[in-house]
Amino acid sequence: MGTVSGATVGAVAGFIVGVAGSMIFDWGYDNFKDDIVNTGEQFIDDVSQTLNEVGDAVSGFFSGLGSAFN
Structure with missing residues (x-):
């Protein structure tokens, strides 16, 4: 059961970081x-x-070099 909880917490944290990163990029772009x-x-x-x-x-x-040989 601990593995499932850790995976869930990791997925939620990843989602939050992804959304925050997207919002920061949009603000900078705008x-x-x-x-x-x-x-x-x-x-x-x-x-x-x-x-x-x-x-x-x-x-x-x-062009100057060419005239030197004439």
């Missing part, structure tokens, strides 16, 4: 979703701009 999305978009924009600048620098270097 309150911080826009900040997280904006931060992600800003990061992608910054990386894209940096890659474009690096590409322009590499392109400029090789």
Whole structure:
């Protein structure tokens, strides 16, 4: 009988922890979703701009290098 009681208590505790975790996630999502999305978009924009600048620098270097051999 002790095993059944322990399993029941464990199942109830697991259910309570799962529900509480879900509620915390929902609260965070509702309150911080826009900040997280904006931060992600800003990061992608910054990386894209940096890659474009690096590409322009590499392109400029090789075009200058080509004229050195003329």
